Amino acid sequence: MSVAVAKPGEVKHNYLNAGDTVRSWLLTTDHKRIAVLYLVSVTLFFAVGGLLALLIRLELLTPQGDLMTSETYNRVFTMHGVVMIFLFLIPAIPAVLGNFLVPLMIGARDLAFPRLNLASWYVYMAGGLIATWAMVNGGVDTGWTFYPPYSSSYSTSQVTLTIVGAFLVGFSSIFTGINFIVTIHKMRAPGLTWFRLPLFIWAHYATSVIIVLGTPVVAITLLLVAVERVFRLGIFDPALGGDPILFQHLFWFYSHPAVYIMILPAMGVISEVIACFSRKRVFGYHFVAFSSVAIAVVGFLVWGHHMFTTGQSVYAGMVFSLLSFLVAVPSAVKVFNWTATMYKGTIEFRAPMLYVMGFLGLFVIGGLTGLFLASLATDIHLQDTYFVVAHFHYIMVGGTIFGYLAGLHFWWPKMTGRMYPEGIAKLAALIIFAGFNLTFFPQFVLGYLGMPRRYHWYPEEWQMLHVMSSAGAALLGIGYILPIFYLLWSLRNGAIAGPNPWGATGLEWKTDSPPITHNFEETPIVTEEPYAYENHHQHEEVASGTGASTAEA
């Protein structure tokens, strides 16, 4: 396969310069451009959610509620949760990196349904703007979980509007899920069998399965809350003859698997980056691939562990507790296999690899603390404390953001044709890792001591831990802002990347950077297993653009 290479200074045809009117962006059906649209919007919503987080941590600096009223505080943490979960963590990796890379990695020209893909961005934006509108028009105070009967009968805030927003965003992710499933089934390049697929693709496949089978349930559930609110139909409110625990069953049927919607794509990124920067094939490829599918299935069996103290039957609790421990197995399989991949590898500590190491640490802490929560007895003590807050931030936020940043740096040269500056990128990674742990580790201790979540008054003696956490949040804020600056800087000033700056395997590296509109000059043909780093080790011409071609057919 031929790879046309840009000489420095020469401008080649690619998806970025294929048209520069606003119209050409807003009406594009090119998956790469839609990924860029998502990149921009996801980043904006992340900034909104981040500002709200800083407000929360500012309030918690002192034991008294002296920055805002309790009502405002409720609205701030609710909106922080809604924005971060529905508008950032869930779409971040699939909609940005997945959109960009799924067709490239399987040698396709685009996703199966390009217009559905564009529609999904519009639906996402509509949902996001409606939620933002609700926030500026009074906000919501129910917590991101919208538990009735408070949300359906008593709250006087903008619950209905926010639910409509979340509903729309849910459908946007269903569109993406359907698109990925059909694309992966139907559009793989000749020779690209299921067991030659990159693990990133396996992870996105499993994620899409969860999205398509789970999201409709939460969408309808939230709609039912709105219906109960507006028409006073008794569904969840016991005063109207409904059952509030039913809401929790339906809500967590999606929302526990949703945590895997966030973490599985990150795991896909981790596998790619580890293999590349260890120069080894992924240890136990089949196990890693199947563990994604296993997580997708088992993740649907454990939701009741969010309901141990709600009045759910103790027998159901026992079953859910037992099943919860099973999820740990496929997750552990992945961690052990990644570790084994690095073992005796030629490890190169580039910025993406630093994020990967960070991911491993945070994921192990987050996963192991999940076991404390999945055990009936310890959960009675820890439920609704900061321990839970710390646990899910380690897993979801640590896991997803570290995976996302690893992937963004790793594929930045592919997306933009430019290298990011390595030194400052490494510095940012270290700041984020330090800031993250300083923010959330004290929260485990706080929760263990009994600090409830969603409160802003607390006893004096916990102030030290809260101050540590707030200081960490400030550091984290700095860490997140850095990449915005140096990545934008690199668009003009970064070194020219060439098609394959890391000497990586995978079809996406066998075309130009940035890729041409139709991705490949001619359909690639795949003849070898993925991650065959050992087969052609050092003779990769790094960043020189001769891109080793393994695809002669």
Added chain:
Amino acid sequence: MNNGHDTHTHIVPIKVYLLVYVALLVLLVATVGAAYLPGHHTLLNNIIALTIAVVKAVLVVLYFMHVRYSTRLTWLWASAGFFWLLIMFILTLGDYFTRHWVPVQGWE
């Protein structure tokens, strides 16, 4: 998508649609009839009503939603959806049915 072989539409005779429609109506009447069965067998009634509902759903999915004429892949996905629904019902009902059970001796 441009691989034509599985995007072709299968032409179903109107007769089939009408037959399925009539079958659905008959099942509807059966559901109502079952509700009037003598005695207060709420459990039995539920089982009958749910069984009929499942049969109706299967008919709709197979004929009106064309799954019957679709590829094996579509079959797989359609059944996966139902399997997932089953998981949701079974585990949720597991809670409802055991909620009033007495705790084991020595608990509390």
